[in-house]
Amino acid sequence: MMRETKELRLVYRDFLLEANREHPELVVLEADLSSSMATHKLGEILGKRYINVGIMEAEMVGVAAGLSILGFKPYLHTFGPFATRRVFDQLFLSLGYAQLDATVIGSDAGVTAEMNGGTHMPFEEIGLTRLIPGATIFEVSDDIQLHAVLRQTLNLKGLKYVRTIRKAPEAIYQGEEDFSKGFIELKSGEDLVIIATGIMVAPCLRISRELSKQGLDIGVVDLFRVKPLPEELLALYRGLPILSVENHNQIGGIGSALCELFSTDLNTPVYRMGIQERFGQVGKVDYLLKEYGLDEASIKDKILSILHY
Secondary structure, X not given: OOOOOOOHHHHHHHHHHHHHHHOOOEEEEEXXXXXXXXXXXXXXXXXXXXXXXXXXXXXXXXXXXXHHHOOOEEEEEEEHHHHOOOOHHXXXXXXXXXXXXXXXXXXXXXXXXXHHOHHHOOOOHHHHHHOOOOOEEEEOOOHHHHHXXXXXXXXXXXXXXXXXXXXXXXXXXXXXXXXXXXXXXXXXXXXXXXXXXHHHHHHHHHHHHHHHOOOOOEEEEEEOEEEOOOOHHHHHHOOOOEEEEEEEEOOOOHHHHHHHHHOOOOOOOEEEEEEOOOOOOOOOHHHHHHHOOOOHHHHHHHHHHHOOO
């Protein structure tokens, strides 16, 4: 029986309450989107360690940098495009170059921005943040994994970026998994391995099960730590066709990262599925996935094409 999942914004809020009990140096920053991420009542508990800077995302990063210098542990949230492309210079210099500690939460990943439309629909955050030396980047696929990743950020140094959705995801994990390696092999496969992130993991699992009825053995890997990329992937999947599937621009995301990793191995072909030369637009998730060629039928067709079926 499929377990009921928790909204990821509630996972984030409850993590902050939990972490606050252990870390009195924790500071939570918002840029006028606190109700969207369910943090709007945290000020009653955190007092001055809860800061809503208003619609000034660059200011929020600057404040976080100053707090980090003073020994605080800042957690910043806003929508993905405002957490990265709008404030890229501040992320790069004030946090990355200065080698300061902060965790940035970018919500509404990719098509999950839905009705907020193109200006609020981020397809580029992983590509941008991958360029910052020393940054650690995660994209989470369910509520259990998000909690585990947030726990990791408490002890990681430097700039951390967590790409997430706000609503309840499909259930993938049960709570007994080891998330220390940066990836989880959900299913092994001898014919092809799908390496996916975020909301694309669950549909890829369904596709793998469906294609097994046709005699195809398709592996599925949830690559939730995009940077640093787990080097173990090279040894595990060398020689197998790899298909990356991501709710992100095909340039700069996990597909690009995997091409870089496997570029020294001529026997490992890497195929990519992601957003191709398109901006965001208004629409529900299912419509947008089909519009961008990331629906289950398109992924299945791509696999069959790779394997010449």
